[in-house]
Amino acid sequence: MEPLKVQTKEPESEDSEEAGELAPLNSRLLGGIIDSLVGLGLYYSVVWLLPGMFERFAWVLVAAYWITRDSLPFLKGQSIGKMAMKTKVVKLDGSEMIGDWQTAIVRNVGLIIPFFGLVEAIILITRDNKPEKGKRLGDEWAKTKVVNAPTESPDQD
Secondary structure (H helix, E strand, C coil), rough: CCCCCCCCCCCCCCCHHHHHECCCCHHHHHHHHHHHHHHHHHHHHHHHCCCCCCHHHHHHHHHHHHCCCHCCHCCCCCCHHHHHHHHHEEECCCCCCCHHHHHHHHHHHHHHHCCCHHHHHHHHCCCCCCCCCCHHHHHHHHCCCEEEEECCCCCCC
């Protein structure tokens, strides 16, 4: 009997150099706080404008923003918090998230669970000096990372 031969693939480079430099921890945390405030603003705007039975609709709207915010085409693939902090989410191969609903949902679905965002922040902080630096669980699940967004320079004539 011949021994079993297992063919292994070369490990793919997990982090593309073109994807950009990892965003610093403080930028990520502040961006998350800004996005939380945006979510609260959405909620209270709907509840104030449409009182009564629309409170559940407001929660659905906030959840929809939270899980799709990194792929919304009208925001150019950045959440409002990421725009403010000049960061963005990219896939590990460096490709953009604009319109990639599936990856955004996989990355952010845990955040609609109460207190899971706090757990993710703690994970992000404790991994700051480890090989998993800059990756929360959602980044691992969706194979994404948060990088510094390139600043666009104005056209020079």
